[in-house]
Amino acid sequence: MRLNELHDNPGATKKRKRIGRGPGSGTGKTGGRGIKGQKSRSGVAIKGYEGGQMPLYQRLPKRGFNKPNRKKFAVVNLGLIQKFIDAKKLDTKGEITEDKLIESGLVRRKLDGVRILAKGDFSAKIKLSVTGASKSAVEVVEKAGGSLNVTTAAATE
DSSP: OOOGGOOOTTTTTOOOOOOOOGGGSSSSSOOOOOOOSSGSSSSSSOOOOOOTTOHHHHHOOOOOOOTTTTOBBBEEEEEHHHHHHHSSSSSSEEEEEEHHHHTTSSSOBBTTTTEEESHHHHHHEEEESSSSEOHHHHEEEHHHTTEEESSOOGGOO
16 A cells, blocks of 8 residues: 555545536526525524514523522532542541642632532541531531531531
């Protein structure tokens, strides 16, 4: 095989449609746009238009609501905290705060706070202080002999 013998598989490439290149091309003169009308002009985009009929996106009912001042928490599972403790990335001596979780690389950004969930195996005896935690997460930590302190009451919902 030589460089001049290289070629694509048959049907892998398709020739570009050259519009407006004379009457012999089949797409000359009006370039496949027909004669006159809004769509034959340049700079026209009619996307949701249905010929005067109420467009589909307006006929369907509106659903849902996005709370503009909602809180977004960085979610951490207990199993992941255990993994970081086993890998000696988190120090169990003293209190583990949100800043220490960020320092260790477990959480990227705090957002409106860190919320702990109970997914995964957990056995370390630690003191945790975070913005929010699920009830089951608090139970698991206390069962392991540690304590989970939630700093904001509104975050435990």
